Amino acid sequence: MSQSSQIFPWQRALWQGLIQRLHEDRLPHALLLSGPQGTGKESLARLFARAVLCENSGNNSLPRDDLPCGTCRSCLLDQAGSHPDHHWVGLLDSKKIIGVDQIREIGTSLSMKAHYSGYKVVVITPAEQMNLQAANSLLKTLEEPPSRSLLILVASHMTALPATLRSRCQRITCALPPQDAAVSWLEAQLTPGHDAGLLLALAGGAPRVALQMAQEGRVSQRLEVLDGLERLLRNQESAVTLAASWLKLELKEALYWMHSGVIDMIRLKSAAHPPRLVNPDMRERLQAIAAQMELKTLYYQLDKIGEASRLAMGQSNAQMLLEDVLIRWNERCSGRM
Template identity: 35%
Template sequence: MAEYSWQAGLWQRLAGRSQHAHAYLLHGPTGIGKRDLAERLMALLLCQQPQNHAPCGQCKACLLLAAGTHPDLFILEPEDVDKVIRVDQVRELVDFVAQTPQLGGRKVVLLEPAEAMNLNAANALLKSLEEPSGNTQLLLVSHQPSRLLPTIRSRCIQQACPLPRTGESLAWLATSLPELSVEERETLLQLAAGSPLLAFKLYRQDVLSMRAQVVDGIKKLHKQQQSPSQLAESWNTLPLVLLFDWFFEWSLLILRWQSNASEVGSQDMAKVIQYLAEKSSQARVIAMQEWLLAQRQKVLAKANLNKVLLLEALLVQWANLPVRN
């Protein structure tokens, strides 16, 4: 199981507990290793002979876990990427919690991401969170704990997971992606908002090429070499949340430049940001930020959206930021 240097202190505190809470909520930004931490804790809780705050790897429970056949483990995830966790899935979890452990030790539930539960699913989980039967531990992993019901959060021990320092992240990326240059790793980490595992994932998704495509498209948009509708069609395969995050970051940099003409901080978009900062009103930029946040929330909530029309609306607003003389 993966171990990360930035989690060492937290792991010692969690693994060293003489008694464990019935439910933990491990939360923090995407891409910092929360799932790996939950799996390490899961293995420790299920191990029959833990040693030095670690599973032994040799007992029956450890061998069953390694084979993926442990009878006292229940993992709950969306059935498909970007789908919700449905109430009938949670009802299966509730039935599992009510059972007697087959190996005579603990039962463990791992649920990720917790915010993927719809309202009915979250309500169905409350009873098990409040009074789990038998020796059951529930490990909830959340990238956005603010989207969870307050009643879910209040029934768990909430544990913030640390974001690594920049040096730690770059050192991990140097080991994981030695084929890249230092500059490429730094760019990836910046695109991932400092989360090294997300940076690695973005690299595997060819995000550097995506970024170049988007930046080139924006420059052509401002030169009137491409229309919003043409760009929207060409971006149809790009992840919406990623695009919204980039445009929000750029709008923030525009406002920052307008405030004190500071370093832009986004080298590939520096000239565009400076141009828009000089030509746009703060009111328009702030209005676009509000629109971006609202649409991003709809995407995260799995709303049924027309992607091309949404991208076209985004690009029309962006193109209209400069105040016409």
């Protein structure tokens, strides 16, 4: 597992709240860190797990900045990714689901005695990608939680997580940071030449998504999607060939940019001067497409793209999914439905 862990400036209050519970011995058996993607939930979970296991946690004689000490045996093992009481359950290789075997394994580990501080911590992320069997298996653990155990579920799509699981966790919401704070953090991370404000807008306000976009050069793919939609509208390209060409971008990527464009078209259609656009630099082109569509059609498209994005998390055929969205797009645009 990756070892990067830090408290982002916008998480300080959440962090203090968590540490206070730890010091007062008021930790529940299960926490659910929820909130939009890109707010640093996994990093928070990783560092909090380390703090729970740190042998100097709550030791008032130490200079206290409320972070794990970084020097005790537990911290050193955890930094090396080999703490025997810290289990990290994530997606394996290219799999899109967390399977029941992974959850059963942690159930067994939790039922055994802790190796060190007395706590055993399990982080499950992205928790909403557990399949039904895995979720049911976790439910059994949550119904009879072993003592001195802490489960931290991390989820960006709360509604995809079964209500029976949600109701058994104490929920902590990791909200998007205020824009100013996010832009200054982003500017400090980026090399010169990037537009931090635009990146943040494109990432829906999530600073870590914005940073990743810049690092992976994903912004150029946005233009490819918009160009494609325009060609489709002008009947210069078919949905089938467009879907095939977009597969090089990855399905999620194409759907992400399409979704962001439709959100903006809805905003532009609903207000003459919408206060915020995801793609502020594309206003005119998006307005031109929106002018050819009815508002209810745009909402319909948004639903279809959302549906395809959910299916894309499973094992669906990417080409078929994209074709389906694009065919509907063209039919609706041309008023043929």
